[in-house]
Amino acid sequence: MDFFNSLDLKDVGLVVAFLVLSGYLIKSNKAKSNDGGSEKVKINIKEKSEFKTKGKSDKINVEAVREDFDWLTEKPLKSYPFKDSEYKLTMGIKFLEAKDWLLIEDTYLDRINEKTRIVTNSHPDYAPDKDLRRSTVFTSEEGNSAIREFYDIVTKYMCDKYPMYFIKSEDQIYNKITEEYIPATSEGVDDPESLLIALTRTIEEDFIILLPDPTKKDEPYGTEYFFKAGVFAFAAGFDPIEKFNQPLTCIHGPIPGYEEKLKTSMNRFFDRLKPGEFVSRSNFSIQTHKKLYVDDANKGYHLTQEELDRPIPYEDLDFDNQVHYRSERQVLIKMPKTKATVFTIRTYLHPLSQLKEDPEVAARLSGTLLKFPDDMARYKNIVQPRPAVLRYLSEISKA
């Protein structure tokens, strides 16, 4: 059933109305909005034995969270993946346990509503003629079975882990936080895009589905994994449509040193990942605004030397409201049936001023920013704000 066929709605309220008309009873959001543990492993790509599975079976089994779990009091993880030392371009991956994959924290409702505004072209912060839907929601013939498999895995995971918020009946699942219903399984839903939209109302994470593409095997990088479907709503400095249907090396094209330092390990890693394993990596950056979808900022490789030589004055930056710390917690899984790899991305974004509560983190961030290699500093767009940011971090880490 096409309960979400082609949404071009003006706001979340209309989305809700659309769902009601489509047979999925949605009540208004009464829930009040306020707006991991992992083991580091070294993966030796040459020694297969070192890359052994941590998952015991293909099935994703997750226990329910404690009975008194309350999403409104669940503080976001502190995602500060940096050391006071020079930044090195490495895979930086860790194994995770199944229970730490998809999370509900106190940002849940705000973030999925923000995502809905983006994917329905109804966000007031972007030009009305900007087609964000086209840039963020992706399906392909080759990716459709994997979308279905992912839908069934995610909905089962959320029902098993958060039984107090996801209540399954024969043909639908009731989400107690959004007060909405989504289909119980992908079976019987004709349009895979509607499954993607239902997932954006269910998990805070973006998700990218990757598959090999045998039709491209004779093209450059044609034996790699390709981005074939998913939702990339919180893009940090690129237009996701330019990454769609591309192999991993082209997706990572702007990253200085990717081909020499990461390409080989990355491709072997994708080939060897097994169903039942959860692998995560995290990144971080600083941005001078609070947008979650950004295609025209956050990266600095397009800046001229003249621009790079012009630092942003301290007085021009609003550290309490505009300058933000951003970090992505990325998790990779391989699905047992379609063998597609899925990359889920959970975005943490908070004002830099929040680090006043964590002076040790502020000092460590200052150390890493100071020692950033020039090419990466430019790529991450920290060259211009860096002097002002360092001054601010020094003030708050001493306070």
Ligand code: HEM
């Ligand atoms: C273990 C797997 C992966 C590793 C080690 C990795 C590594 C990186 C690194 C080092 C960067 C630079 C920014 C940062 O520090 O994060 C980056 C950026 C990026 N990655 Fe990955 N990545 C991985 C998987 C993926 C996958 C599966 C996708 C799927 C689409 C992806 C999409 C991107 C994109 C879109 C960017 C930004 C590129 C740009 O600036 O235009 N990455 N990745």
